[in-house]
Amino acid sequence: MLIFLAKSLHLLEIVFVMFDRIRKKLTVLADAAKYDVSCSSSGSDRKNDKRGLGNGHISGICHTYTEDGRCVSLLKILLTNHCIFDCAYCVSRKSNDIERAAFTVDEVVSLTMNFYRRNYIEGLFLSSGIFKNADFTMERLLRVVKKLRLEEKYNGYIHLKTIPGASEDLIREAGLYADRMSINLEMPTESGLKLLAPEKSHQDVIKPLDFVNKQIIQFKDEKKLIKHIPKFVPAGQSTQMVIGATPETDKEIMYTADTFYRNFSLRRVYYSGYIPISNDTRMPIIGTQPPLLRENRLYQTDWLMRFYGFNIQEILNDQNPHLDTDIDPKLSWALRNLHHFPIDINVAPYRMIMRIPGIGISSANKIVEARKFGKLRIDQLKKIGVAYNRAKHFIKCIDSPFQLRDFQAHQIKAFILTESESKYLKNANNQLLLF
Template sequence: MNFNRASEKLQILADAAKYDVSCASSGGNRKNTNKGLGDSKANGICHSFTEDGRCVSLLKILLTNHCIYDCAFCVSRKSNDIQRAAFTVEEVVELTINFYRRNYIEGLFLSSGIFKNADYTMERLLRIVKKLRLEERFNGYIHLKTIPGASEELIQEAGLYADRMSINLEMPTEAGLKTVAPEKSHEDVKKPLHFVNQHIQAYNSDRKLVLSTPKFVPAGQSTQMVVGATPESDLEIMATADQFYKAYNLKRVYYSGYVPIRQDSLLPSIGTPPPMVRENRLYQTDWLMRFYGFRVDEILDDTHPNLDPEIDPKLSWALRNLHVFPVDINTADYQLILRVPGIGVGSAKKIIAARQFGKLRTYQLQNLGIAYNRAKYFVRCADSPFASKDWQATQIRHFILSSSQHKRQSPQQLTLF
């Protein structure tokens, strides 16, 4: 491998791939049974963190940034005047293997601009994963982009070698997508998502009968939406996410705050900071849906179409539903304890386990590792005074915000001079 050329390509093609925020290396279960290289960890591993605080788990690159499409939000769009490059199959394989051997990465995240046509691109991607799995006996994680419009035979074969496959929705609504990428539609995404999902289910049910059924996309599928490029509300974004989680059994939906990369009348102007707080609130909502038993319409509805940037969505829900509280830690069921702000899945389980041995008192709850300063307005312990103060939602909000103010300087804060 020629160092100078590899280095140049790596810089161009990593730079072009970085707006795809998916970084997970979880859900893989490939074992190193052939005395080959690599072994997947169910939980995934973040091997490093860049200066923007995001994790580096996979070698995330494009095969090429040549592209026949001209989507306004994308760095690699046809009309953009940038350096173009393309890796050879061997270069991608060598980089992956050698980075992996040094414990830099968990595996490969391979995407690509569309060159010539969908099948031609998908066929190249497939060649790389086959070489990694079959020739290099690589058992590390591979996240592969499904190229919309590629033939079903190619997608199905790719599914035998990849751990995760994904296709990005790009914009949360069809209308939004049409304004910035008239050539694309959500339908193009739904079809292959559905196709892969059907095969995952089919392989899984075959495996119940025949143990040796090969793996097919064992870590499932994911998708990504760009947030803040088009004017969708948080409700629209989360409703779409919820719909896709349910319809295609997605493992993850990613929300990528839009980073303006050029001046375009359709999009926020250059220099607009990426909506990082909003992105964070969306992820919190996503978690509440997947692990805390919340429905979207409990958190967002037509009267509250957007998330509160100042407080997290769980606290926000609690303040709107004060009639549910206080929750008695010693008698409430698991689902209700999970809904208390400041108590997570781990602490909720610990509470359920610990209270079998006697009623829990305040100091014990504090030691369990919950965010007590937040939770205290919403719980009762064995030693809580019988009649606790009846705070208003606005008061609680104020207490919690002011107690956490030293940590976070609000950007909305006006300066005096």
């Protein structure tokens, strides 16, 4: 009896020590992975087959939000933060004196499964520092996803990093199990990247992005002919750029994004405001505020490009290389192009209605549907969800008040600014100090 008790106590101790070790690893490796902002779990309709666990949700689910307001959808971890590279902007760089750790394949699989079963997460986001070489790292990542899909019958979301320089066979095989793959551009321009990470170049990123993109297209074509073709990266590819570490203009950033959207049919480009993590004099020093407002404006521009039918040259060009900080890019485009306005809500085409400040996609859809049944009035517009105080300077509807004089752009801007208060107002001053 006593021996049995001693044995079970010993077992308990082992379990406890193991738990403690995993706890430590998770803290280190989640901390190192958090600067990758990609969080989306959408775009994959992977079904739960063979009575396994998990399925994709086409619009994704954010299971919680961190205290900085970012969504937590995936268990975002590095396999290891050991790295042979020394990129100045990265916490895991070789020369940085931090705690290093590495998960085993089984640990990642067990964490993912148990978190998923409790509905904590929507899936796994697995990245890694480069240890030994690219192929060795990619092979380890591949082993994790294969084990999840084949042994554990896991059908939840998997976002996998493509390791630049890994062999095409490994990348192709990984694509059969992952829902999304991504490689980070890191710096918006080649010169910026060369400054902070001399060992890397944009070409390293472009090659695998292009390879995966061509594979996706090929698999889709084959799917048209043969029904039972396996899924290949069904949620497509994404990339990320660090903003504010090097002195690029907004124009340079967005033109790069636009090129990558077009050339590699990316689903998303993420803009990650640089959070100072080192005393390197080439970058903003520790204690500098992260450029949150700038990040927000870049995302707004990104949305205008992807969903509102704007051409990037209309928003950013040589005359306007930077986005306005005090007003959003759509409003600032409208103020520069007052000759298009006022737009008559009751007759204008859909693409013009989308360009009115204060009207979003869902309001625009409702307006186009509703006006078939009769001319729209101001009160109806308000109920549909139009931000009327903003839109009123740019629209005409059936009962718009008659106006004798035309206002100038700066007057309209002043009207709108006095009526609204920016949520970033307290950050706005810090922003200007940066540049």
